[in-house]
Amino acid sequence: xxxxxxxxxxxxxxxxxxxxxxxxxxxxxxxxxxxxxxxxxxxxxxxxxxxxxxxxxxxxxxxxxxxxxxxxxxxxxxxxxxxxxxxxxxxxxxxxxxxxxxxxxxxxxxxx
Amino acid sequence: xxxxxxxxxxxxxxxxxxxxxxxxxxxxxxxxxxxxxxxxxxxxxxxxxxxxxxxxxxxxxxxxxxxxxxxxxxxxxxxxxxxxxxxxxxxxxxxxxxxxxxxxxxxxxxxxxx
Numbered sequence: 001x002x003x004x005x006x007x008x009x010x011x012x013x014x015x016x017x018x019x020x021x022x023x024x025x026x027x028x029x030x031x032x033x034x035x036x037x038x039x040x041x042x043x044x045x046x047x048x049x050x051x052x053x054x055x056x057x058x059x060x061x062x063x064x065x066x067x068x069x070x071x072x073x074x075x076x077x078x079x080x081x082x083x084x085x086x087x088x089x090x091x092x093x094x095x096x097x098x099x100x101x102x103x104x105x106x107x108x109x110x111x112x
Numbered sequence: 113x114x115x116x117x118x119x120x121x122x123x124x125x126x127x128x129x130x131x132x133x134x135x136x137x138x139x140x141x142x143x144x145x146x147x148x149x150x151x152x153x154x155x156x157x158x159x160x161x162x163x164x165x166x167x168x169x170x171x172x173x174x175x176x177x178x179x180x181x182x183x184x185x186x187x188x189x190x191x192x193x194x195x196x197x198x199x200x201x202x203x204x205x206x207x208x209x210x211x212x213x214x215x216x217x218x219x220x221x222x223x224x225x226x
Contacts, residue, residue: 034214043203043219044155089155097168098143098210102155 002027002094006103013080014111021075021106023090028068031093034100035064035075038087047088048075080110114138116218118204124224125194133189133221135204144187145205145215146179148172155203161187162210194225 003026013019023033032051036044048057048064050073056065061078077084087107091100117136125131137144146158160167161179178190187206191198201220207213 036217044205044217046214046216049214091155095168096210098145098160098207098213098215099157099168099170100145100147100155100215101157104154 002030002092002101004090004092004101004103006088006090006106008106009104010107010109012109012111015080015082017080017110018076018078019080019108021077021088021090021108023073023075023103025071025073025092025101027094028071029094030068031095033064033066033073034091034093035062035073036089036091038089038105040087044089077108080108082110082112084108084110114140116204116206116216118202118218118221120221121219122222122224124226127196127225128193131191131194131223133191133202133204133223135187135189135218136185137187137204137206138216139185141206141208141216143167143207143210143213144179144181145207146189147203147205147217148200149203149220150197150200158189160210167210191223194223196225199223199225 007022034049035047050066063076066073087105089105090103119134144161149155158173159169176192203220204218205215207215
């Protein structure tokens with residue numbers, strides 16, 4: 001059974017710092033991995049999607065990497081800003097039905 | 113920019129009552145999903161739906177749950193007889209294709225069962 005874990009559960013950094021959020025999964029047979037952002041009481045905003053054949057994806061200050069063999073993905077945020085404060089969720093797609101299995105998230109606080 | 117919408121934003125119901133949560137997926141998307149998030153817990157997959165059929169459902173999605181695409185735009189989740197433990201945020205999502213395609217989520221409906 002696929003399990004997704006995110007470490008750390010919470011992170012507080014000063015503005016401008018580069019940071020890395022970690023996601024690990026137990027079964028390397030995945031279709032894709034998607035990173036989301038969730039603001040308090042709100043829905044999920046898709047940040048990046050990495051297909052199983054890809055190693056990384058970039059969007060602006062965000063870069064996500066995928067290492068299927070080790071069951072890991074990282075989300076790198078460059079030059080963090082207070083507006084980046086949110087919970088970041090990692091989700092793994094194990095098959096072709098679109099089902100996503102989520103981690104518990106990392107809550108990020110960027111202090112001005 | 114196209115987005116997934118959900119109504120209502122908050123639904124309060126009494127235990128044992130039926131509720132219908134509504135979603136309007138992005139117009140050119142063909143695959144639809146429901147997830148839920150109990151307060152403080154992980155987002156959990158409920159069901160995926162394509163071509164008027166369920167593609168996959170989780171253990172949570174028992175006989176009390178059903179989904180329907182009643183017309184060309186709406187996608188609904190029905191809970192026949194709500195229980196206290198059904199209280200959660202329910203998210204609808206859609207994607208162009210399945211498997212490897214990006215999913216777009218709606219803002220959620222907060223269901224409170226009293």
